[in-house]
Amino acid sequence: MTNNSNSDSTNFVDIYVIGTGMVGTRQFTQEAISALEQCERVYLVHFQKSVKKYLEEFTDQVHVLTDEYNEGEKRDNTYARMAQQVLDGAEESEGPVVFALYGHPMVFVSPSRWVIDEAPERGLEVEVQPGISSMDCLYSDIAFDPAKNGVQMFEASDLLLREFDLNPDIPAMIWQVGMLESALYTTNSSEPERFTRFREYLERFYPPDHSVSLLQTATYPISNSRQIEFEIKDFEKMADEINAIQTLYIPPANERPVQNEELAELFKSKEHIETITNKNS
Ligand SMILES: C[S@@+](CC[C@H](N)C(=O)[O-])C[C@H]1O[C@@H](n2cnc3c(N)ncnc32)[C@H](O)[C@@H]1O
Structure with missing residues (x-):
């Protein structure tokens, strides 16, 4: 148990x-x-x-x-x-x-x-x-609050295999970008071609000039966290910079406005809170 x-x-x-x-x-x-x-x-x-x-x-x-x-x-x-x-x-x-x-x-x-x-x-x-987790540290490193716009998280190779839809209104955290397209262990560095399919997949959802960041949180008390920003279209050029302990942060491409104005009004209403709560509890 x-x-x-x-x-x-x-x-x-x-x-x-x-x-x-x-x-x-x-x-x-x-x-x-x-x-x-x-x-x-x-x-x-x-x-x-x-x-x-x-x-x-x-x-x-x-x-x-x-x-x-x-x-x-x-x-x-x-x-x-x-x-x-x-x-x-x-x-x-x-x-x-x-x-x-x-x-x-x-x-x-x-x-x-x-x-x-x-x-x-x-x-x-x-x-x-x-x-x-590294994710807890990254939230601090980039002052990121997942409650603000939500967050979508995927493992990079699994994203390609299962073709999950990415929502460009929601920030994305993609794990294991440095280990794309292989279930085998290696300490070898990556060739640019390793990232072509991944870049093309991201470009289905984001403009090619959308900026993303490779995040690497500090792992020693004396080291600093690192952030490398680049545009999606340059993914292959980043091959030498990409390693197995980075997470890719994709900020939202659009800000999603409130869709349900009627509900937004109810949030401010005293009458409404009385209908959804029990004052005798
Ligand atoms: C096998 S997972 C292990 C995750 C670990 N259990 C955790 O809680 O963070 C490895 C992946 O975690 C992320 N990761 C590990 N170390 C990291 C670091 N120092 N900075 C950013 N992401 C890291 C990367 O996405 C990496 O490919």
């Missing part, structure tokens, strides 16, 4: 799935630290040595899973091995294990999903905790 995040739960937890946040070790939540204090071992998906070192303050059994990545291998195979190691480790271990992934552990991540899905078959109890 998967618990909602709740450190006071009386159930014994076998696997805590936690997020490390984005900036080194400084975005661990109090409840993640509480899970670490109880755990026997940690399984970690994170490339920074300082994060491993920090986790070794809680247990000397910190297993870094990033070595599972192999050039040219299907990423899903890697994620399956990571999930198996966590599940096997939880079965072997006397106390709880922590599975720590960067950012939020449920946001655009596969191994944590597979651990959650397979745990019940093995009789393992999982507690998933929220973490600070």
Whole structure:
């Protein structure tokens, strides 16, 4: 069974799935630290040595899973091995294990999903905790409020595969632009052609001179967040600048005015609030 995040739960937890946040070790939540204090071992998906070192303050059994990545291998195979190691480790271990992934552990991540899905078959109890996602950091970096005009979010390759319609009135955040059109892991840089189909797809919904930004939030306390702005028509020219840890921000091309004027009037009406609320409650 998967618990909602709740450190006071009386159930014994076998696997805590936690997020490390984005900036080194400084975005661990109090409840993640509480899970670490109880755990026997940690399984970690994170490339920074300082994060491993920090986790070794809680247990000397910190297993870094990033070595599972192999050039040219299907990423899903890697994620399956990571999930198996966590599940096997939880079965072997006397106390709880922590599975720590960067950012939020449920946001655009596969191994944590597979651990959650397979745990019940093995009789393992999982507690998933929220973490600070790259998206949370980007909202701060560009002072973006998703309540203002809404927000549409897609994974870049999935957008092309399923051909979701983009709405140019709504800001868009597109994940994994640097990993377009392949399910295989590679550290190789991209050729300009990698972005042609994606640019053509965006141009179905936006004018070619619409400005977009590659956003990369800071991942070390001493580094700065980066923003690279360019026009959609120049996508291929940006190939050398695009990497696997950027998110593409597409601001709206149009401002959408209020469509329902009658309802807008009701919002100001005392009579209306009395009909939709109960004054005796
Ligand atoms: C596999 S997902 C992991 C997301 C992570 N779980 C989170 O909560 O942010 C990788 C994608 O997250 C986004 N991402 C990761 N690191 C980022 C960063 N430093 N700045 C902006 N976006 C980032 C990019 O879209 C990247 O392709």
